[in-house]
Structures are given as structure tokens and as C-alpha cells.
Amino acid sequence: MAYTDANGIDLSGVTGRLIQTVDLVKNPAPQAIATDTVNGHIFVLQVESSATASVGNMYLNRIDRQTGARTGHMHLKGFGHGLAMGVEAVGGDSYLWTEVGPLHVTSSGTAFGKAVTRFRFVDGAVLDGATIPQEQKFTAPGSTAGTGPSTDPVNRLLTVMYHKDGKRLFTRYDLAGAAAGEWVPVGTTFTVPTGEDITPAVPSPYTLKPKLTFQGFAALGDVLYIYQWAPYDKDKDPTIPSEFPGITFLTSYSWTTGERLDRQVVTGADGLTRREPEGLAVEVDPTTQETRLLFGFSNTVPNTEYARDVTIGWYPTKQAVDGVKVLSDWEDLTLETGVAPGAQRPRGRLIALAGTAYLQLRGTLTCSPGLTADRKIATLPHRLRPTRPVRQNASRNNQSGRCVCRIEADVHGALWAYGATTGNAITWIDLDGVSAAWR
Known part of the structure; x- marks a missing residue:
């Protein structure tokens, strides 16, 4: 059943497209997305392959939001996995918010940054997380694993996701204050309710893994959006074609009450060859001034086996005019x-x-x-x-x-x-x- 939240977003409704099948600087899949609408940029994080480099390294791609052309990149060493990302425009510069080391390395060898940092985008630069001064890093109190930031450009807030006592938590901070090193929480901390990572019972051509994988988040006003993925379970059914990776879910929660508002299977961009959900963000369209919820997908680059590109769609918030x-x-x-x-x-x-x-x-x-x-x-x-x-x-x-x-x-x-x-x-x-x- 359709549900429109306080922001005007219907997760079961129509979606638009920002960019489609844009190649990235390296082969691995995109991880997080953010946009600087003032300067006309889209930013996409991707993990550097651990087969050729140390774990925790990432590439930051800059893309022209009008043409889809890649206009630059940075190499981020020892930063993590790219759980989320935020951006803010300062004049003609773009400042990025990302996770950064020290790293939390899982038993499977995946590395996540345990702190949050902010830096200016410099095309072609190599930034080593170990050289960033400690006073320019922030770790949420009690955080024990990976973290990630996301910006709310409407309310000028920075939301930080982190883990504590086995739970996933989100705390908001004033964006300008955080940039100045003043980390004073705004309002309450949101804790994801128990059981929200259990894969819902939905029609599926193949068996789904029992637990959802976290793929990103964004906050807009009182609503928190969480992006999740139920991969097809190839351990139980090895005949599943590799180009069919799974089913994507988008869930919204009320920050005030903690209740789930809606959960929907994401149907946008459903024709991609290998469609894996990667990243959420909020932006204000520079032309129409409409607030939009962006969602990303990775896809296999044609005629390759491992190279991935990025497609970004969005949910509108403005109401229809005459239908x-x-x-x-x-x-x-x-x-x-x-x-x-x-x-x-x-x-x-x-x-x-x-x-x-x-x-x-x-x-x-x-x-x-x-x-x-x-x-x-x-x-x-x-x-x-x-x-x-x-x-x-x-x-x-x-x-x-x-x-x-x-x-x-x-x-x-x-x-x-x-x-x-x-x-x-x-x-x-x-x-x-x-x-x-x-x-």
C-alpha cells in the first residue's frame, strides 16, 4: 500500500534518474554517493581491490551531474569501506565527509573506518588517513566498529551511523559545528529496532539470504531512510546466475517515535544487468529546488566480468500538478x-x-x-x-x-x-x- 511520508516521499512511487551507467576510475563497485549541487558535482566512493592493495583503500570519483562525465578522482588510503558519505559546498570547493581509520577489520577481511573526517576534494590527490590529525577525526562515544556520515542539506545536519553493544545507532550533529570540531548531539539518538535486518517474505525467483545487508542511509528531517539488500543465496542454490544478485529494500523510520513507517522493494532501474544497491543521499535540485532522495546501483560494465559502473535514481517530493x-x-x-x-x-x-x-x-x-x-x-x-x-x-x-x-x-x-x-x-x-x- 502506498504511503507518503512527511517529506513527500512515497517509496512505492515513481522515480527519476540523475545519471546512468557511468564508468568509474577503477573496476570495483561503487559504495556511497553524495552530490554538491552548488558546484554541479556528483561524488561516488568505491573500494580499491584488496587483491592489489591493502584493505581499507578507496577511490573518490567526481562526476559532472549534467553530462555524467567523470571530472576527477582522489585516492584515499586507510579510510575504510564507504558505508556512507556526505558533502558540503564551501564557495567553489567541495568538502567531503567520510569514514576514516583506525580500521575495524572483520573476520572476512573487510575493513571499515571507525572514525569520521572531513576534507577538501583535490583532483588527483592521494590522502592517507594515518596522516590526518586526531583532532580532525571523530568517533561516536562507545562506537566499536564501522561508521559513516551523511548530510541533510535542508536542515544543515550531519548524521553519523555507528555500532554500539551490537546495535546500529544514528546521531545527528549541527553540520557547521561538526566542521569546526564541535560535536554536540542534536536531539535523540536513533537505534534500529531489533529484527529489522531479517529478510522479509517477498516473492522471489530464488532463495534469499536470511539477513539483509546494510547498503547505506540518509536522513531528512524526522525521517531516517535505510537501504538494504537481500542477496540470492548461492550457497543453497549454486545454479543462480551471477547477473541476478538479489532484491533491494528501502525502509523509512520516524526519528521521533522510532517506529518503522514503510518498507518497499525498490523497483527503479530494474533493467540493469547486475543490479546491486549502493548508497543513499539527499539533495536539493538546483533547478527546481525540489528535495530528492537519491539511491544508487552498481552494474556490470558491458564486455567485462568485474568492472562496475554507477546509476543514480531519485524519489520526488513535489506533488503532481493536474495529475x-x-x-x-x-x-x-x-x-x-x-x-x-x-x-x-x-x-x-x-x-x-x-x-x-x-x-x-x-x-x-x-x-x-x-x-x-x-x-x-x-x-x-x-x-x-x-x-x-x-x-x-x-x-x-x-x-x-x-x-x-x-x-x-x-x-x-x-x-x-x-x-x-x-x-x-x-x-x-x-x-x-x-x-x-x-x-
């Missing part, structure tokens, strides 16, 4: 060589109507001397790219009674036109009638 939510307003398509705008330039947008997201296109394009075979005609912006193919018929020049071609968009945003032949060239396409279900 329509605009998830991404009109943006120009990037046209291929030999394809030009017609009377109206080709554009696209994403809307939600009655619980379904739709990709809408408009405008016309011309092809000179004409398309004579199936081919790519344009590229969609990251915010419009589907994770399952989207296709619909569109009007074209009438030749020998043929006046329709098929338009199809794929996971990488490639927009193709099908139906042209050497004897029946397509010279123009009208996109105004394209409105297809998107996910």
Missing part, C-alpha cells in the same frame, strides 16, 4: 552526424502520470541524404535514459505507402530509428507522438 509530475523537464537530444533539427528541435522529458513514468519526445529531425538502414539518430540526456528498451512508432516521410518508423531508446541513451531501406529512405521523422512507458 502530472514532471520528473525531468524538456532537454535537447544530441543528434548524430547527418541528422539535423527540423522546424522544432528534438527534445525529451520524463513525466509521471497515474503511477507510471513516461518518456515523451517532441520536435522533428531531418536526415540528408536520408537514412537507408537502421541506425542511431540521437543520444538522450542521462536523466531520460531507460534501463529497459523503450520503443514506439513515429511518423516519417510517406514513401510508397510507408509513413511510420520505429523509434527505440536503450540503456545507454542511444535513440535508434528502424525501418529505412535503400529503396525507401527516411528523410524526416516527427517525434511529437512519442510517449512511451519508461523505467
